[in-house]
Every structure is written in C-alpha cells, then in structure tokens.
Amino acid sequence: MKLEDIPRLSLGFLPTPIEKMERLSAELGISLSMKRDDFTGFGGGGNKVRKLEFLMADAVAQGVKVLITTGGHQSNHARMTAAAARKFGMKPILVLRGNRPASYQGNLLLDHLFGAEIDFLDPDAYFEQINPRMEHHAAQAEARGEKAYIIPLGGASALGAMGYVNAAKELSEQYAARATPAPDYIVAPVGSGGTLAGLHIGCAQYLPNTKVIGVAVTGSAVPFSERIAKMANDGAALLGFEKTFTPDDIRIETDYIGPGYSIPSEAGNAAIKLAGDREGVLLDPVYTGKAVSGIIGCVQNGTIPKGSSVLFVHCGGSPALFPFADLLTADREA
Structure with a gap:
C-alpha cells in the first residue's frame, strides 16, 4: 500500500x-x-498532529464515540487527542500519570478547556494500571452502546x-x-x-x-x-x-x-x-x-x-x- x-x-x-x-x-x-x-x-x-491525522481517520471510519488515550500530566499528545476528539464529535478520556493537582496549568488547563474527562493515576502504579484502566473506560463506553477507541501512549x-x-x-x-x-x-x-x-x-x-x-x-x-x-x-x-x-x-x-x-x-x-x-x-x-x-x-x-x-x-x-x-x-x- x-x-x-x-x-x-x-x-x-x-x-x-x-x-x-x-x-x-x-x-x-x-x-x-x-x-x-x-x-x-x-x-x-x-x-502529534501528524500521527492523529492517520489515527483519527481510522477512528472516524469506525464510528467511534469515545476516544481514550494516556500520557503524563503535561502530555502534548493527550492535549491534542482531546482536541481531535472534540473536532469529530467524540468524548475524550485521558488517563494521566500523576496525582490530581491542586491547580491545572499548561497542558492540563488545555485538556480541561477541551472538556476531557481526566483520570489521574498514581505515578508509582501507572505502568501496571494503565492498560487495565483504559480497557475499563472502553468497556464502560461499550456498555452504554458507544464505540470506544484506545490510542496508545504518544500515538x-x-x-x-x-x-x-x-x-x-x-x-x-x-x-x-x-x-x-x-x-x-x-x-x-x-x-x-x-x-x-x-x-x-x-x-x-x-x-x-x-x-x-x-x-x-x-x-x-x-x-x-x-x-x-x-x-x-x-x-x-x-x-x-x-x-x-x-x-x-x-x-x-x-x-x-x-x-x-x-x-x-x-x-x-x-x-x-x-x-x-x-x-x-x-x-x-x-x-x-x-x-x-x-x-x-x-x-x-x-x-x-x-x-x-x-x-x-x-x-x-x-x-x-x-x-x-x-x-x-x-x-x-x-
């Protein structure tokens, strides 16, 4: 191809x-x-925009309603994935490495402005929990009748x-x-x-x-x-x-x-x-x-x-x- x-x-x-x-x-x-x-x-x-051009084409073709991805607190990928989800009428869910902060700054602020649901994971447990947690969010979406799509770390x-x-x-x-x-x-x-x-x-x-x-x-x-x-x-x-x-x-x-x-x-x-x-x-x-x-x-x-x-x-x-x-x-x- x-x-x-x-x-x-x-x-x-x-x-x-x-x-x-x-x-x-x-x-x-x-x-x-x-x-x-x-x-x-x-x-x-x-x-990450360049990667999302191909990944979002796949998600849109599948009729996705919930877009799930992961990254650190200041993940550029998570921020741009949230924006892409909103552009194509999807709900963004971000599973981020780090505890809930006292205030949202930088990319976290932008994630919030894009209306992302943010799930914070303890940094010490992140690598063990990340895939099960994203699968959990996908299963919940599917149970609601909403097609879910998981984008891996960094696309x-x-x-x-x-x-x-x-x-x-x-x-x-x-x-x-x-x-x-x-x-x-x-x-x-x-x-x-x-x-x-x-x-x-x-x-x-x-x-x-x-x-x-x-x-x-x-x-x-x-x-x-x-x-x-x-x-x-x-x-x-x-x-x-x-x-x-x-x-x-x-x-x-x-x-x-x-x-x-x-x-x-x-x-x-x-x-x-x-x-x-x-x-x-x-x-x-x-x-x-x-x-x-x-x-x-x-x-x-x-x-x-x-x-x-x-x-x-x-x-x-x-x-x-x-x-x-x-x-x-x-x-x-x-």
Whole structure:
C-alpha cells in the first residue's frame, strides 16, 4: 500500500517551515535548522498532529464515540487527542500519570478547556494500571452502546508512525524545492518512539543519506532501539516497503534524560534559555529542551561532527513551560 492510499484526515497546517538557526549555528559550529512542527496549529500544535491525522481517520471510519488515550500530566499528545476528539464529535478520556493537582496549568488547563474527562493515576502504579484502566473506560463506553477507541501512549503505533513517514516526504520535497542538500542528521526527542519510527521509515525512502538520532527524554522498560525497530518494521510492512530495521539501526542518546520523565534537567533548562536568548525560540522542559541539550552534548563530545548540517524536529510543547515558571525564573533576581 502506498502512503497516499492510507486514509488520512487533514488536521495540521502543513507543510511546516524549515527555519535556519543562524546564531545557534555559529555558536555550536554546525549548520542547525529546525523543522517547525510546533507550528502544526491544530489543538495548540505539535508533532502529534501528524500521527492523529492517520489515527483519527481510522477512528472516524469506525464510528467511534469515545476516544481514550494516556500520557503524563503535561502530555502534548493527550492535549491534542482531546482536541481531535472534540473536532469529530467524540468524548475524550485521558488517563494521566500523576496525582490530581491542586491547580491545572499548561497542558492540563488545555485538556480541561477541551472538556476531557481526566483520570489521574498514581505515578508509582501507572505502568501496571494503565492498560487495565483504559480497557475499563472502553468497556464502560461499550456498555452504554458507544464505540470506544484506545490510542496508545504518544500515538506510537505503525499507523501513527505514518505521520512522520509523511513528514520525511514533506522534507524531501522542501529540500528539492530549495535545491539544497538534505541534512546530515535529523534529531528528534524520543518519548514513546512513534515519531522516530516514522522518521526511520521515511528517511529510508525519501532521504537515504540522512542519519536519524533520537534523544531520549524518559526511560524505557524495553530498550528504545528494540521497540522502535519493531514499530518501524510494522510500519514498513503496512506500506509494503521491503526494508528491515534492527535495533542496531536505531540510534538513541540516553544521557540527557535528567532526573526522569517530565522532571526538568539542568542541561535542558540551559538549552531552553539558550534558544530563547539566541533565537527567540520556545523550547519546553519535558521534550524539546532535553533534546536540544542532546544536540549540544553530541556536538561537544564529537558524536555529531563540527561542520555537520543538523535538522531538529521541533515537536512543540510550549504549554509545558508554564507549570515550571518558578524553576525557570529562579535566576531572575540574580
């Protein structure tokens, strides 16, 4: 099956621009650009819109009435899934890792404005309870006679990965239109892995000389390289693309997670301030700040050579800045 034959609903404001980061490039000694997928627009923007274009087409075709997904307190995916549910007349249910907060800030505020039902899970029990809890909500919906649809964490599935196969195709067309070579490296944050799986499939098809690097922003019970290779193989099979990915093909940088998922890191916070100061670009402490700190670290240790051309996939997430305002302004008086 060709990519164009897979049902897809238009949600994002595509194609998103490629922006050259002139001052950061000079400072780091590389040619750094950003694919501005924070500008996808729908539901506050971000990379998950691309996945939802394919996942929502499947849900709408099945007559779904209740859309269920999961994530952390500041999940961009949960926020955009709630928005997509409302756009197509569905009820969103979000099962989120973390206790009920005293106040709703950032993405949680937006979840509330989209009218999502939010089920908070104790973070220590989350990984044991998440699938049974989502199945419970689905069973309740079905008992009411409402078709339910569960989207996995981050929209990470073979179908969801098609969003970033399509993004790689979009990039190849943009570089061709500019008559400029594709980048040496594409770097993206890795949480659930669907974006990176799609980029691997898409680059193998459309940007064969570009290497893909993922910067982990969380840990994983199953090594990312194994999980992403399997997802990429499932996605390639969906497309009838005769390509096999092994864990050795999947490059993941794991030194930039910091204390844990959704917990800001010192290096990530420094990257947020650097991007804001040098380029007027907003990064966030959950995903993009840590990923850009990974680019900086890889240049400093030589794993990304000086003089390389690097494209960073800006996955959005600026709403997650606001719950951490006190932390990010701790140096204000100084």
